[in-house]
Amino acid sequence: xxxVAQPEDQVNVAEGNPLTVKCTYSVSGNPYLFWYVQxxxxxxxxxxxxxxxDNLVKGSYGFExxxxxxxTSFHLKKPSALVSDSALYFCAVRESGTDKLIFGTGTRLxxxx
Amino acid sequence: DAGVxxxxxxxxxxMGQEVTLRCKPISGHNSLFWYRQxxxxxxxxxxxFNNNVPIDDSGMPEDRFxxxxxxxxxxxxxxxxxxxxxxxxxxxASSFPGTERNTIYFGEGSWLTVV
Numbered sequence: 001x002x003x004v005a006q007p008e009d010q011v012n013v014a015e016g017n018p019l020t021v022k023c024t025y026s027v028s029g030n031p032y033l034f035w036y037v038q039x040x041x042x043x044x045x046x047x048x049x050x051x052x053x054d055n056l057v058k059g060s061y062g063f064e065x066x067x068x069x070x071x072t073s074f075h076l077k078k079p080s081a082l083v084s085d086s087a088l089y090f091c092a093v094r095e096s097g098t099d100k101l102i103f104g105t106g107t108r109l110x111x112x113x
Numbered sequence: 114d115a116g117v118x119x120x121x122x123x124x125x126x127x128m129g130q131e132v133t134l135r136c137k138p139i140s141g142h143n144s145l146f147w148y149r150q151x152x153x154x155x156x157x158x159x160x161x162f163n164n165n166v167p168i169d170d171s172g173m174p175e176d177r178f179x180x181x182x183x184x185x186x187x188x189x190x191x192x193x194x195x196x197x198x199x200x201x202x203x204x205x206a207s208s209f210p211g212t213e214r215n216t217i218y219f220g221e222g223s224w225l226t227v228v
Binding site (some may be wrong): 106 | 117120155156158162163168169176198204208214215216217218219220221222224
């Protein structure tokens with residue numbers, strides 16, 4: 001069965017520093033991987049997805065993610081964090097043969113001024 | 114584009130009452146999903162529809178929960194009778210169907226409190 005794991009409940013980073021939010025996956029077949037962000041009292045917003053092709057995927061708000069097949073990882077990155085990036089981030093994988101998205105447990109990103 | 118529209122945004126109800134949550138998917142999207150988010154269990158898929166037909170309802174917790182999609186632009190999630198443990202945020206989401214590559218877009222959620 002497909003699954004994703006987000007090993008960190010919270011990530012703290014200073015404004016201006018690079019940030020990484022980790023995600024590892026377990027799939028049979030081709031992985032279709034997604035990142036979403038949730039701001040307080042809001043719905044989930046799509047950031048980016050990996051389907052095929054380049055291992056570095058660029059998304060909204062300056063975020064990017066690196067697909068690494070050998071390490072089965074899909075870490076979310078940003079070169080310079082903003083206080084406004086503080087939110088809950090979810091990694092997700094599409095269940096093979098279905099339309100379903102399976103979500104990780106989420107990582108809370110806190111960016112300090 | 115209006116996005117996925119959910120109502121009500123917030124609801125407080127008494128235990129035992131019926132709750133109906135509503136969703137209008139993005140126009141042209143034929144797949145519709147209902148998710149529930151709680152602190153304890155995270156994001157759970159309750160049910161999803163393709164072309165108004167329920168495809169997988171294995172996540173529906175109990176018979177107290179039911180979902181319908183009478184047409185391509187409207188879906189409901191009903192809880193009857195409601196219990197305090199149903200307190201959660203319920204998200205509706207939609208996408209184009211038929212391929213794993215498509216992005217799922219979420220509504221702003223219905224925040225339910227059962228007292």
